[in-house]
Amino acid sequence: MIIQTVRSDNGGREGKWVALCILIILTAAAVLLPFHQQHHARLSLASHQIALKDVDQASLGLLADLRLAHEEIRNIYLENIDESHADLNVQIQQSERLDWEPIDSLKEQWLAPFVEDKSWDFYGKHQWTLIAPAMYQGLVQSSDQEKTARSFILVAAHQEPELWIDLDGKAKALSLSESVISDQALIDAGWSQVVFEQATANGHVH
Numbered sequence: 001m002i003i004q005t006v007r008s009d010n011g012g013r014e015g016k017w018v019a020l021c022i023l024i025i026l027t028a029a030a031v032l033l034p035f036h037q038q039h040h041a042r043l044s045l046a047s048h049q050i051a052l053k054d055v056d057q058a059s060l061g062l063l064a065d066l067r068l069a070h071e072e073i074r075n076i077y078l079e080n081i082d083e084s085h086a087d088l089n090v091q092i093q094q095s096e097r098l099d100w101e102p103i104d105s106l107k108e109q110w111l112a113p114f115v116e117d118k119s120w121d122f123y124g125k126h127q128w129t130l131i132a133p134a135m136y137q138g139l140v141q142s143s144d145q146e147k148t149a150r151s152f153i154l155v156a157a158h159q160e161p162e163l164w165i166d167l168d169g170k171a172k173a174l175s176l177s178e179s180v181i182s183d184q185a186l187i188d189a190g191w192s193q194v195v196f197e198q199a200t201a202n203g204h205v206h
Contacts, residue, residue: 048187049195050167062123062149063163063194065113070154070161072111076101092157095133097178103128124148132177139173153191164191
């Protein structure tokens with residue numbers, strides 16, 4: 001009689017190989033991810049752009065108010081337009097400055113940061129002007145500008161808010177225009193576009 005010992009196949013060896021492969025993949029991902037993120041950031045941000053995380057702390061509160069105001073301003077505009085128009089983007093591009101809610105009306109609705117309350121005073125007493133269709137410019141008026149929020153421009157022409165900031169206090173104030181002001185005009189005037197992470201991921205930057 002021949003007796004042969006048969007080892008049970010419990011998958012131990014295969015399990016070790018699977019675990020080893022997973023460990024190698026996780027290690028490689030941990031090493032390569034920072035380089036991928038750095039490369040992605042370099043590709044996403046142009047010379048006229050600044051990431052939200054790099055905006056100074058004093059400006060973040062005003063920036064947050066503007067993001068909320070953007071939604072309200074667009075809602076008001078959309079309630080007053082011809083909804084049967086085939087292309088909303090074209091309609092906005094062809095809109096006139098007075099088609100958009102004026103500053104006085106925004107103040108009457110107590111919409112921050114346009115209403116002149118304590119927050120307005122704290123941020124730097126910005127002087128807000130509807131300078132072009134869907135474009136609101138706020139210039140800081142406080143004498144102590146090192147401790148206040150920067151000057152901003154809100155563009156409400158798109159579904160997502162578009163914000164431009166005067167980083168060094170040297171950007172030129174834009175004059176009234178009856179047509180949409182281009183991104184290049186903003187760049188030439190010294191304004192920097194604030195880039196949000198979501199916008200970067202979706203490619204909604206200019």
